[in-house]
Amino acid sequence: MPVTRGFKRGQGSAETPRERIPPGQFVTPEFPVLTAGPTQHTPLERWSLSLQHDGRVIASWNWTQFTALPQTERAADIHCVTKWSKFDTRWRGVTFDDLMKAAGLEAQVTPYVMAHCDGGYTTNVPVADLRYGKGMIGTHFDDQPLAPAHGGPARLLVPHLYFWKSAKWIRSLEFIATNAPGFWESMGYHLYGDPWREQRYTGDP
Amino acid sequence: MTIAGEFRDWQLATVAAVRDETPSVRTIAFTLPEWSGHLAGQHVDVRLTAEDGYQAERSYSIASAAEQAAQMEITVERIANGEVSTYLTGELRVGDTLEIRGPIGGYFTWRPSTQAPLMLIAGGSGVVPLMSMLRTRDRSAMRAPAALLYSAGKRDGVIYRVELDRLAAKNDGLPVTYTLTRESPTDWQGETGRVDERMLKTHAIPAELRPVVFVCGPTLFVEAVAEHLLRLGHVESAIKTERFGPTGERS
Numbered sequence: 001m002p003v004t005r006g007f008k009r010g011q012g013s014a015e016t017p018r019e020r021i022p023p024g025q026f027v028t029p030e031f032p033v034l035t036a037g038p039t040q041h042t043p044l045e046r047w048s049l050s051l052q053h054d055g056r057v058i059a060s061w062n063w064t065q066f067t068a069l070p071q072t073e074r075a076a077d078i079h080c081v082t083k084w085s086k087f088d089t090r091w092r093g094v095t096f097d098d099l100m101k102a103a104g105l106e107a108q109v110t111p112y113v114m115a116h117c118d119g120g121y122t123t124n125v126p127v128a129d130l131r132y133g134k135g136m137i138g139t140h141f142d143d144q145p146l147a148p149a150h151g152g153p154a155r156l157l158v159p160h161l162y163f164w165k166s167a168k169w170i171r172s173l174e175f176i177a178t179n180a181p182g183f184w185e186s187m188g189y190h191l192y193g194d195p196w197r198e199q200r201y202t203g204d205p
Numbered sequence: 206m207t208i209a210g211e212f213r214d215w216q217l218a219t220v221a222a223v224r225d226e227t228p229s230v231r232t233i234a235f236t237l238p239e240w241s242g243h244l245a246g247q248h249v250d251v252r253l254t255a256e257d258g259y260q261a262e263r264s265y266s267i268a269s270a271a272e273q274a275a276q277m278e279i280t281v282e283r284i285a286n287g288e289v290s291t292y293l294t295g296e297l298r299v300g301d302t303l304e305i306r307g308p309i310g311g312y313f314t315w316r317p318s319t320q321a322p323l324m325l326i327a328g329g330s331g332v333v334p335l336m337s338m339l340r341t342r343d344r345s346a347m348r349a350p351a352a353l354l355y356s357a358g359k360r361d362g363v364i365y366r367v368e369l370d371r372l373a374a375k376n377d378g379l380p381v382t383y384t385l386t387r388e389s390p391t392d393w394q395g396e397t398g399r400v401d402e403r404m405l406k407t408h409a410i411p412a413e414l415r416p417v418v419f420v421c422g423p424t425l426f427v428e429a430v431a432e433h434l435l436r437l438g439h440v441e442s443a444i445k446t447e448r449f450g451p452t453g454e455r456s
Contacts, residue, residue, distance in 0.1 A: 001260070002217055004253040004303045006296040010261075010288025024252070024262035033424045033448050036312055038431035038441055082264055083250075119441065149428060187311035200250075201213065201309060 020077065022195035025085040032084055033149050036183070040118040040169040041148055049137065049154065051103050053110065053175040059103035063153070069094045069102055072136060076159035078166070079195040091157055092140035096130035099137070099173075109175040114182060115156050118169040123182035124191070125158055125165055127175075134160065137170060162193040162200070215252060218305040220297060221276055226364045229283045230330060231294040232268060234276045237305060245271045245338040246314040246419070249279065249307030253289060263289045266333040266421075266447075267308060270340035271317075277305075280364065282330040313419065313447045317345035321417045321443075324410040325353045326400065326430050328422020329362070334447065335421055336365055339379070343372055350378040354408050356400050356426065358387040382408040400426070402433045412438035421447040 016027050050060040061069070073092045079085045100108075108127045115123050129135060138157040139146055146152030151168030158165045164184050185191050190199040198204065218235040225231050248266045269278035283294040297303075315323065315338045323342065325335040332355055342348055357363045363383055373381040384396035384404065396404055410416040418439055420430050427448045434444055 001254045001258060002302060002304065003256055004292075005301050007253045007255050007261075007292050007303075008288075009255050009257070009259040010286065010291070024250075024260070026261060026263075033428075035446060035448065037444055037446055038435055039428060083262055149424070184312075188309060203213075 020087070021085055022079055023198045024200075025079055025083055025195065028084045028086055030084075031086060031089075031150065032080070032082075034080065034082055034164075035149075035168065036121070037119055039148050042118050042153070042169065042171075044153060047153055047171075049170065050172040051099065051105075051175070052172050058105070058109070058175075059099075061102075066094065066137075066154075067139070070098045072098070072133075074133075074136065074157075076157070078159050078163050081162040081164055081189065081193070081195075081200050085195075089159075090142050091136070091138040092143070093136045093138040093154070093157065095133055096135040096137075096173075097133060100131075110177045112176045112179045114174045114176050114180065115167040115170055116172045116174060117167050118171055121167055121169070121183050123156075123165050123167045124176070124180055124185060125156075125161070126179070126192075129158055129161065134158065138166075160194075162190075162195050164189065165193055213306055213309070215304045215306045217302050218277075220299050220301045220303075222299060223297065226280060227362050229294065229362075230280060230364050231283075232278050232280045233293060233297065234269075234278045235305065236276055240274060240277055242271055242274045243267055243277070243308035243337075244311075244314040244316065245341040246334045247308035247310045247337075248334070249277070249305050250309065251279075251289070251293075252304040252306070253292060254304070261289050264309070266337070268333050268336050268340075270337060270344050272341065272344050280330065280333045280336070313421075313445050315341070315417070315419065317341055317347055317349070319349060319417065320347075321349065322410045322414050323349050323351035324416040324418040325351065326409070326418065326420045326422075327353065327355045328400075328426035328430075329357060330364065331420075331422030331426070331447070331449070332364055333421075335419055336369075338419065339369075339372060342379075343375075348377055348379075350410070350414075352379065352408065352410050353381045354384070354400060354404070355381065356384045356386060356422070358385065360385060360388065360390055360393065380408070400430050400433070402437060405430075405433055405437055409434075409437075412440075416443065418444045419447075420444065422449075424448040 044063040051058040156167040222234040265279040268280040284290045389397045
């Protein structure tokens with residue numbers, strides 16, 4: 001490691017437990033917003049979430065139906081590829097497992113999903129990274145309805161991957177047989193995005 | 206030209222020059238072992254290593270023109286208590302070395318061959334990637350019509366003021382408008398107040414001309430400007446945004 005002359009650890013980062021912060025990240029108490037375009041504002045009466053496969057809708061919920069599904073709370077540390085991490089974020093929503101159950105799907109349909117969002121954003125996630133409580137559709141942050149700037153009314157939440165995978169303004173999960181890049185993944189960002197292996201950019205091991 | 210999608214490893218960059226832009230903003234020029242240019246709007250990752258092995262990484266937008274391959278410049282704003290920005294704008298000297306990775310990013314980018322008019326809207330140090338676009342445009346034979354609307358707090362906080370005035374004075378289709386949000390000097394010729402619909406109607410390229418619009422600045426600034434642009438008829442897909450929060454240290 002080439003030492004940078006005169007650089008010292010800042011006071012704030014001294015308290016950060018190293019085992020809790022992935023390589024190259026720093027902790028912030030803020031909740032920065034990073035989005036490629038304008039914030040989306042879909043009225044709840046026009047909102048729906050669907051599971052799709054092969055151009056078919058397998059299951060679909062409007063807002064009332066969706067919020068009647070079993071609610072799960074979880075706390076998680078989140079890690080943005082732009083280097084900030086935020087500890088102990090608190091979310092509520094519907095787990096991917098409960099969506100599958102509500103759709104009557106026992107086994108996974110395909111090994112991957114592509115998340116589709118208002119505004120045209122997409123991101124790819126392995127189904128294995130969503131099952132067994134790992135992924136959810138988040139509708140509440142800190143007990144409040146999720147603000148539009150942060151992806152409300154509903155965003156995907158896959159906190160063990162870089163946060164661009166936790167797609168804002170999610171509207172459908174499309175089951176795909178072969179892994180394929182979504183929006184950022186086709187713009188130089190990593191296909192999987194594990195912060196602990198620092199998989200930021202295309203080709204990172 | 207390096208394009209997005211290639212694997213890029215860390216390399217040791219040497220500081221070739223430093224230049225104070227404002228009391229809290231400094232431009233740093235680097236020479237790198239491997240650098241074959243970038244796209245205007247891209248950023249680099251910077252990694253600093255302390256003697257005890259502690260490392261800190263941040264992302265900074267590239268300020269220099271895309272075609273300028275010999276040196277690569279970033280412009281850094283000092284953030285209160287920012288361990289990296291404080292170092293880069295204070296301690297760092299010519300001849301020092303640090304690690305750099307990039308260029309990175311394939312979306313918030315502009316190529317001089319783009320025929321659509323170029324509308325740039327900056328808040329504070331959000332002007333940095335937009336400056337790379339303007340410098341790239343200035344070196345290009347094809348100069349698409351462009352305009353810059355730049356919101357700063359105070360007059361002495363305007364980054365690149367002399368160079369922007371010089372670019373605007375060429376009269377080659379680049380009006381530059383400044384607006385100050387935290388002071389209103391008596392001899393000030395520009396706008397004052399936040400960027401709103403009236404200001405955009407007066408100074409921005411109208412939606413009918415189908416410009417591609419780049420907006421970069423603090424989160425709340427970008428949110429507000431993007432909403433105004435949509436109301437003025439700009440299409441969502443033509444508005445590219447880059448936001449940074451108070452501790453984001455982006456740009």
